[in-house]
Amino acid sequence: MARSTTPSPASSEHPDGWPGKDLGLPEEGPRSVGRIGRRIVALLIDGALADLVAFVTGVWSPVNGSGDIAHSWIQIAIFAGLQILFICLLSGSFGHICVGLRVVPIRGGYVGIWRPVVRTLLLCLIVPALIIDRDSRGAHDRIAGTVLVRR
Secondary structure (H helix, E strand, O other): OOOOOOOOHHHHHOOOOOOOHHHOOOOOOOOOEOOHHHHHHHHHHHHHHHHHHHHHOOOOEOOOEOOOHHHHHHHHHHHHHHHHHHHHHHOOOHHHHHHOEEEEEOOOOOOOOHHHHHHHHHHHOOHHHHOEOOOOOEHHHHHHOEEEEEO
């Protein structure tokens, strides 16, 4: 009798099992790779927090917008500053903490200062974050040597 060659539903999602398997991470639960839904919600929360800080400091107004290009760059700088500060101190941005994620180095230990800086600068360029590998890590995480995992 011939065997079926159709892949199982689990193997169609990831060729070798699950995202993070190659990194030694579990399929589900704590330390498993954070899925795209949580990542998007965290990014939206971080963007809203950066807009709130920009509004409170007078850089941005929901009625008038940014006004000019300089104010837009200031908003991006606020976003980047918050990312770096929270990741260095709490191993995750405010949005990451809200949705139960954290940024950890691949080799373990403290995330340090240079990893959040590199990761955030690449995240602000947007394109590296859109280049995702089979372990669901964006290029910004691969270059910084980090992975976004569940708490």
